Amino acid sequence: MLAIVRYFVIIVGSTVPVSLGAWGQTTQSVFIGQWRGSWDGVSASTLDVTNVTETGAAYGVYTFRGRPFKFFAEIANHTLSWGDPVDGIGFEFTLQQNGRLRGERFDHGSHAGDIIMSKAKKSDQWSQWEI
Secondary structure, eight states, rough: OOOOOEEEEEEOOOOOOOEEEEGGGGGGGOOOOOEEEEOOOOOOOEEEEEEEEETEEEEEEEETTTTTEEEEEEEEEEEEEOOOTTEEEEEEEOTTTTTTTTEEEEEEEEEEEEEEEEEEOOOOOTEEEOO
Protein backbone atom coordinates (compact mmCIF):
# COMPACT_ATOMS: atom_id res chain seq x y z
CA MET A 1 0.00 0.00 0.00
CA LEU A 2 1.29 3.45 -0.91
CA ALA A 3 0.24 6.49 1.05
CA ILE A 4 0.92 10.00 -0.17
CA VAL A 5 1.31 12.47 2.65
CA ARG A 6 1.46 16.25 2.31
CA TYR A 7 3.10 18.57 4.85
CA PHE A 8 3.64 22.27 5.28
CA VAL A 9 6.88 23.42 6.85
CA ILE A 10 7.86 26.93 7.80
CA ILE A 11 11.55 27.56 7.14
CA VAL A 12 13.13 29.81 9.75
CA GLY A 13 13.40 33.30 8.34
CA SER A 14 10.76 32.62 5.70
CA THR A 15 7.20 33.86 5.68
CA VAL A 16 6.12 31.46 2.93
CA PRO A 17 5.34 27.81 3.73
CA VAL A 18 7.16 25.24 1.59
CA SER A 19 4.81 22.51 0.44
CA LEU A 20 6.13 18.97 0.80
CA GLY A 21 4.60 16.36 -1.48
CA ALA A 22 5.09 12.62 -1.72
CA TRP A 23 8.20 11.31 0.02
CA GLY A 24 8.90 14.72 1.51
CA GLN A 25 9.90 16.47 -1.73
CA THR A 26 9.57 20.23 -1.73
CA THR A 27 7.45 21.67 -4.48
CA GLN A 28 10.63 23.02 -6.07
CA SER A 29 12.45 19.67 -6.01
CA VAL A 30 9.61 18.00 -7.93
CA PHE A 31 10.88 19.91 -10.99
CA ILE A 32 14.31 18.19 -10.88
CA GLY A 33 14.78 15.70 -13.71
CA GLN A 34 14.26 15.44 -17.44
CA TRP A 35 10.90 16.42 -18.94
CA ARG A 36 9.89 15.65 -22.54
CA GLY A 37 7.20 16.87 -24.89
CA SER A 38 6.47 18.52 -28.25
CA TRP A 39 5.44 22.12 -28.80
CA ASP A 40 2.01 22.12 -30.41
CA GLY A 41 2.54 18.39 -31.01
CA VAL A 42 5.29 19.07 -33.56
CA SER A 43 8.63 20.34 -32.21
CA ALA A 44 10.29 17.95 -29.73
CA SER A 45 11.81 19.49 -26.61
CA THR A 46 13.40 18.46 -23.34
CA LEU A 47 13.67 20.38 -20.11
CA ASP A 48 16.51 19.11 -17.90
CA VAL A 49 16.21 20.72 -14.48
CA THR A 50 19.46 19.91 -12.71
CA ASN A 51 19.30 22.07 -9.59
CA VAL A 52 16.79 24.03 -7.53
CA THR A 53 17.31 26.06 -4.38
CA GLU A 54 15.11 26.59 -1.33
CA THR A 55 14.37 30.08 -2.63
CA GLY A 56 13.00 28.77 -5.93
CA ALA A 57 15.93 29.39 -8.27
CA ALA A 58 16.34 26.65 -10.89
CA TYR A 59 19.12 25.79 -13.33
CA GLY A 60 19.37 23.41 -16.23
CA VAL A 61 19.36 22.85 -19.97
CA TYR A 62 16.43 23.35 -22.31
CA THR A 63 16.67 21.60 -25.70
CA PHE A 64 14.55 22.64 -28.66
CA ARG A 65 14.87 20.83 -32.00
CA GLY A 66 18.15 19.29 -30.84
CA ARG A 67 19.73 22.63 -29.81
CA PRO A 68 20.60 22.93 -26.10
CA PHE A 69 20.32 26.20 -24.17
CA LYS A 70 21.30 26.76 -20.53
CA PHE A 71 18.64 28.44 -18.43
CA PHE A 72 18.30 30.15 -15.08
CA ALA A 73 14.67 30.19 -13.92
CA GLU A 74 12.50 31.01 -10.94
CA ILE A 75 9.88 28.74 -9.39
CA ALA A 76 6.83 30.37 -7.82
CA ASN A 77 3.25 29.12 -7.42
CA HIS A 78 4.11 25.72 -8.97
CA THR A 79 5.45 27.46 -12.11
CA LEU A 80 9.02 27.42 -13.43
CA SER A 81 9.63 30.45 -15.66
CA TRP A 82 12.40 32.34 -17.41
CA GLY A 83 12.85 35.01 -20.05
CA ASP A 84 10.81 38.13 -20.72
CA PRO A 85 7.29 37.25 -21.91
CA VAL A 86 6.33 40.90 -22.45
CA ASP A 87 9.33 42.49 -24.20
CA GLY A 88 11.04 39.35 -25.55
CA ILE A 89 10.73 35.57 -25.40
CA GLY A 90 9.49 33.93 -22.19
CA PHE A 91 8.63 30.43 -20.99
CA GLU A 92 6.34 29.20 -18.20
CA PHE A 93 6.04 25.56 -17.13
CA THR A 94 3.30 24.90 -14.57
CA LEU A 95 3.13 21.66 -12.58
CA GLN A 96 -0.30 20.06 -13.06
CA GLN A 97 -2.13 17.83 -10.56
CA ASN A 98 -1.51 14.84 -12.86
CA GLY A 99 2.27 15.29 -12.44
CA ARG A 100 2.89 16.72 -15.91
CA LEU A 101 4.12 20.17 -16.89
CA ARG A 102 1.98 22.49 -18.99
CA GLY A 103 4.28 24.84 -20.85
CA GLU A 104 3.56 28.10 -22.60
CA ARG A 105 5.84 30.19 -24.79
CA PHE A 106 5.38 33.94 -25.14
CA ASP A 107 6.80 36.22 -27.82
CA HIS A 108 6.67 39.96 -27.08
CA GLY A 109 3.45 39.67 -25.09
CA SER A 110 1.67 37.23 -27.40
CA HIS A 111 1.00 33.58 -26.68
CA ALA A 112 3.22 31.62 -29.11
CA GLY A 113 2.82 27.93 -28.24
CA ASP A 114 1.80 25.16 -25.84
CA ILE A 115 3.42 21.96 -24.64
CA ILE A 116 2.56 19.17 -22.22
CA MET A 117 5.67 17.54 -20.79
CA SER A 118 6.04 14.24 -18.94
CA LYS A 119 8.88 13.46 -16.59
CA ALA A 120 11.19 10.82 -18.03
CA LYS A 121 11.95 7.86 -15.78
CA LYS A 122 15.10 5.81 -15.97
CA SER A 123 14.22 2.26 -16.97
CA ASP A 124 15.99 -0.86 -15.80
CA GLN A 125 18.25 -0.54 -18.83
CA TRP A 126 20.75 2.31 -18.40
CA SER A 127 20.59 3.30 -22.07
CA GLN A 128 16.81 3.68 -22.26
CA TRP A 129 14.45 6.32 -20.90
CA GLU A 130 10.73 5.86 -20.41
CA ILE A 131 7.97 8.40 -20.08
